[in-house]
Amino acid sequence: MKKYEYRQSNSDHTLFLKKRNGKITCLIIYVDDMIITGDDEKEISQLKRNLFKEFEMKDLGALKYLLGIEVKRSKQGIFINQRKYVLDILAETGMIDCEPADTPMVQNHGLQIREGAKRADRGKYQRLVGKLIYLSHTRPDLAYAVGVVSQFMHAPQEEH
Incomplete structure (x- = not known):
């Protein structure tokens, strides 16, 4: 270049x-x-x-879709979204029929690592959290919840 x-x-x-x-x-x-x-x-x-x-x-x-981001052009400007990306995540996690929530996590959630709690599949958890981190680029409203769950990447439990 x-x-x-x-x-x-x-x-x-x-x-x-x-x-x-x-x-x-x-x-x-x-x-x-x-x-x-x-x-x-x-x-x-x-x-x-x-x-x-x-x-x-x-x-x-013309750019239409790249790295999970859809790009649409109109007279009003350029708009991006990750609708398909979100639907793929929901399908992968079996949550396609879930109800939307204004706040995906309460502030005083109480999540922590508990002695003897049932462990989650670490690789699957890490892949999902990685996808959620990427999703937060167009959905900053998810950043708090994603930040919380990313704290448990090393030892995820089912509650997380």
Whole structure:
């Protein structure tokens, strides 16, 4: 990317930026996926040509779904959600028919590690909490509950 005069972000090393004539082009990479965006259509086209020369890749068009996040565009703006991601988590945990709650956890929950309590499957618990941490990016209202349950990753019990 440096060869094409892009600057790597200090805060996110997978983000590359190029400012030209008061416009900006952004490229962000996640494993084998990338998003190219910005307001410099000429630079975006040139970047795609350069990348196609160097790598075997496909242009999938406008971003619709990436890493569990749905992206919708309208005249009012760009909207993101994780509806499908949430439904997948609910299906995986057998909670697809659960009732919604305004507050997923009370503040004085009393959760702790109890001597002799029945243990939960540690790997399954850790995977689920990881998914919930990722979900909290678009659902900050879940952050408190996710923070609480993440405290028990090393020794999860059924109550957790």
